[in-house]
Amino acid sequence: MKGLKVDNLQVSFRGRRVVKGISCEIPPGARVGLIGESGSGKSVTALALMGLLGEGAKISGSVSLEGQELLSLTDRQMARLRGAKIGMIFQEPMTALDPTMRVGKQVAEVLALHQGGRRGKRQEVIKMLERVGLPAPEQSASAFPHQLSGGQRQRVMMAMALINAPQLLICDEPTTALDVTVQAKVLRLLDKELTETASACLFISHDLAVVNQICDYLLVMYQGQIVERGPLRQVLAQPKHPYTRGLLATADIAAVKPGARLPVLSDFFRGSDE
Numbered sequence: 001m002k003g004l005k006v007d008n009l010q011v012s013f014r015g016r017r018v019v020k021g022i023s024c025e026i027p028p029g030a031r032v033g034l035i036g037e038s039g040s041g042k043s044v045t046a047l048a049l050m051g052l053l054g055e056g057a058k059i060s061g062s063v064s065l066e067g068q069e070l071l072s073l074t075d076r077q078m079a080r081l082r083g084a085k086i087g088m089i090f091q092e093p094m095t096a097l098d099p100t101m102r103v104g105k106q107v108a109e110v111l112a113l114h115q116g117g118r119r120g121k122r123q124e125v126i127k128m129l130e131r132v133g134l135p136a137p138e139q140s141a142s143a144f145p146h147q148l149s150g151g152q153r154q155r156v157m158m159a160m161a162l163i164n165a166p167q168l169l170i171c172d173e174p175t176t177a178l179d180v181t182v183q184a185k186v187l188r189l190l191d192k193e194l195t196e197t198a199s200a201c202l203f204i205s206h207d208l209a210v211v212n213q214i215c216d217y218l219l220v221m222y223q224g225q226i227v228e229r230g231p232l233r234q235v236l237a238q239p240k241h242p243y244t245r246g247l248l249a250t251a252d253i254a255a256v257k258p259g260a261r262l263p264v265l266s267d268f269f270r271g272s273d274e
């Protein structure tokens with residue numbers, strides 16, 4: 001099986017189930033949005049997929065990437081996979097970046113992961129920093145994370161996530177902390193990079209308008225379960241679950257209201273960078 005396949009994923013903390021049997025598939029190149037209210041279990045799901053939940057979590061079910069079962073891997077095996085086959089972008093880059101290391105070196109380390117431990121080539125790193133739109137990439141590579149703006153740090157994290165053209169990119173609220181104009185730029189960039197790397201993407205957000213810019217398939221999560229799923233346009237045109245309807249009613253998507261004619265939504269932002 002190509003891509004990611006999640007089967008009956010469950011996560012509990014001290015006997016409390018917060019992810020209650022999630023199943024989904026993300027074929028190569030697909031872009032799947034995961035939305036849901038705060039506390040519905042989106043981040044826990046993402047962390048479980050990445051093997052980052054730690055000792056306190058009890059996980060069951062199956063997560064396979066390109067046919068390889070991830071839940072039975074050791075921490076070390078999983079760490080090698082992250083960065084090489086699975087890229088990640090979080091809301092807060094400061095927690096993902098090492099504050100004591102120059103950002104160019106951090107990107108180089110991820111590159112080296114994929115190249116069997118050889119040191120990442122500086123030129124490749126600079127090229128990647130340039131691709132994600134970091135200003136003055138040569139100088140920026142020598143900066144420490146705190147010397148960059150939030151938007152610039154997010155671009156560094158994007159460079160780290162994408163430099164190995166991962167099979168799967170997991171984004172958890174990647175633009176939530178950014179102001180609106182920076183958010184729009186970062187989303188356009190992500191769209192372009194996903195097209196170029198042909199990576200599958202799981203894109204988590206509570207913002208339907210943002211998901212709408214990136215994804216073509218939608219999962220709606222509510223209290224630890226997926227309550228609605230389907231091609232994004234279809235779900236937006238005919239939402240079935242009350243939560244989805246509510247979300248849609250308040251979403252800042254001008255052209256989409258329940259029952260409206262199917263709009264040409266994802267074409268809105270696609271390709272406008274080219």
Ligand SMILES: Nc1ncnc2c1ncn2[C@@H]1O[C@H](COP(=O)(O)OP(=O)(O)OP(=O)(O)O)[C@@H](O)[C@H]1O
Pocket residue numbers: 013018036037038039040041042043044045056206
């Ligand atoms: N390490 C943990 N230990 C115990 N409970 C946790 C842990 N991490 C998350 N939870 C609980 O799991 C539930 C789901 O949390 P999660 O972070 O996945 O929500 P979310 O959907 O990402 O919400 P948000 O939109 O606010 O980011 C919450 O009730 C949370 O309190």
Ligand SMILES: [Mg+2]
Pocket residue numbers: 042043044172
């Ligand atoms: Mg979250």
